[in-house]
Each structure stands twice: as structure tokens, then as C-alpha cells.
Amino acid sequence: MPDQDWPSEALLVLGAADVLAALDNREDAVIDAVEDAYLLHRAGRTDLPHSSFLRFGDGRPDRIIALPGRIDDDSPVAGIKWIASFPGNVQRGMARASALLILNSTETGRPTAVIESSIISAQRTAASAALAARELHAIDGETTLGLIGCGLINFEIVRFVLSVAPRIDTVLLYDLVPARAETFATRVQQELGSGKGRRPLTCRLVADAHAVFAGARLVSLATVASTPHLDDLDWSPEHTVLHVSLRDLSPRLILAADNVTDDIDHVLRANTSLHLTEQAAGNRAFVRGTLADVLAGAAPRRSGGRPLVFSPFGLGILDLALARLVVTHARANGTGVRVADFLPAFTG
Secondary structure (H helix, E strand, C coil): CCCCCCCCCCCCCCCHHHHHHHHHHHHHHHHHHHHHHHHHHCCCEEEECCCCCCCCCCCCEHHHHHEEEEEECCCCCEEEEEECCCHHHHHCCCCCEEEEEEEECCCCCCCEEECCCCHHHHHHHHHHHHHHHHHCHHHHHHEEHHHEEHHHHHHHHHHHHHHHHHCCCCEEEECCCCHHHHHHHHHHHHCCCCCCCEEEEEEEECHHHHHHHHHHHHEEEEECCCCCCCCCCCCCCCCCCEEEECCCCHHHHHHHCCCECCCHHHHHCCCCHHHHHHHHHCCCCCCEEEEHHHCCCCCCCCCCCCCCCEEECHHHHHHHHHHHHHHHHHHHCCCCCCECCCCCCCCC
């Protein structure tokens, strides 16, 4: 039913199928939304409190993170993402991450939408990585993408990087669990192996992280590591590392790199590799700037003749930017469920 036939105060509930319908085959639009959000953030037209982490003690890796935010532009949006990361779910036959996102009216504060958000979260992460690859790497001539970690995030990164680098024809894969890499390769071949004018895609499993860096100049790290596990890499100034999982590289490697992030204050916390490096170095001068600085023309693509590491903390405003795309599609196509009586009646 079209949106105009529903009460304006109705709560819109959108599940996974609704989100997929809104974002399917729209990589360019998603990347554009992420780019716009970054530039608005740089211009001071966002509100982005620090994320809050709920942990479960006893050394468990599980956590639930709250990411509130607000974008102030011609179509203002505000809300919060509540995303759980339980690595043990993979052994249970479940996805590691689950999430929902709540949007609120910027005029009344009343909730306007509840949206399944693990898909949004994965796509905004991948779009951010692809945008960084496009802007920071010599992408026009790139033919190989290296992956460390063969989960959902790196699958989405393959899809989004292919949209900005159509000459890529080889993907190098490494995962601690070889069977996971094999399954990943099969899925990539089946779903992303051809089409859209691209070359046929070949997936090749390699023995370790060193082999990934030896064979690829563009490398994406998307693991569940909680502490740095890479301290010695044979890399060069031509390498670009999409350090999506944030905790893979040792401070020694970070100090040897040209470091770009999405928000310096946000990424230098929560024991990320950059946070550990700040603690070791006693300063944050090793972070050159943000991707938005490059997008705005205020900083060069690369600096210092060193490998470039892009470490995106993952900003809640990116989830809001994609949620806005999803809600716009739902309203135009009458998808989702409207709950007209979700809020109590006003009694004065």
C-alpha cells in the first residue's frame, strides 16, 4: 500500500527482504550515500556521539554496540543502530552479527521506522572500503584483490570493490579455516563471477597473510581478531590496506604506514590497532587525516612513500544514510509493515 494511504504517525517496520529489495544492485547509489555522509560530517553537519559497547565479561568476545547519530541536510535523519557481534554464532550455523536500526523524527522525536540493519551495516562497511579503494589506490589498473578473512563483510567488499574496479579478475583468499575460504570462493564465483561487463573472476586460495600481500597490492582485512596478529609484512608503497576489522595490525606496522581513517577521535579508542599505537607512541601524529579530507581535496591521496592503511571505525551516520535510502524505497513501493497504533494515544 502506498505511503500516502497510511497515517503519518504510523511506525514503519522493515525486515531483511524489504532492505534487500531497496539496496539490491544499487552499489553506486550506496557508495554515493556514504560519500555524501562523510562530506557532511567533515562540514560539521552531523552529530555523532561515541559508540557504546555492552560486553559480557569472563573474557567473552561477544558485544553489542549502540551507534547513535544525526545528519542535518535537506532530508534530516536521526536514529541509532544496535548491533550485536557474537563470533560463536558461526559455529551455531548463524550469522556473527545481528542488528536493528531505529529512526526518529527530527521534529517530534517520535520513532518512525524500525529496520533490520545487519544488511545495512555490511553494505555501508563495504561501500566505505570501496570508496577508499577508489580514492586512495591506483584502482584503474588494478587486477587483483586480496582478502584476509572469508566472512560476510569481505564478501560484500568484493562486490562493492568490483563496482569501482571492473578490471579486477583475481581474488586471493586466506582464512584461518580453509574450508571457509573454499565455501567463500564458491559463493563468489556463483554470485559475482561474471556480469556487468567485467572480466571472468578467478578465486585462488593462498597459505597465509604473507602470500596475500605478495600477490595483491589492494588487500582487505575483515576478521574477528580482537588483538593484533600481523607484525611483519612484506609490503610496499604501492599497497593499500582496507583495515576494516581494525585490530589486525601491530603498532609497528601502523607506525610504518600512511594512515587514513574516517574519524580520528572515534578510531583512537576501544583498543583498535590505532588506539594501541597512540598508547605506545604517546601521540596521534601517525594518523594523517580522514578519507573525507581526500574527498574534499584538502589532502593528497597518498603521502610519504609508504603503504597506505585505511582504518574506518564505522560511523553511525553511514547506517543512517543507507536507512534513508531504504525507507524512501519502502514508501515509494508500499513495502514493509505499518503499525498505526504502536504509540499510546495522547491524553493531554
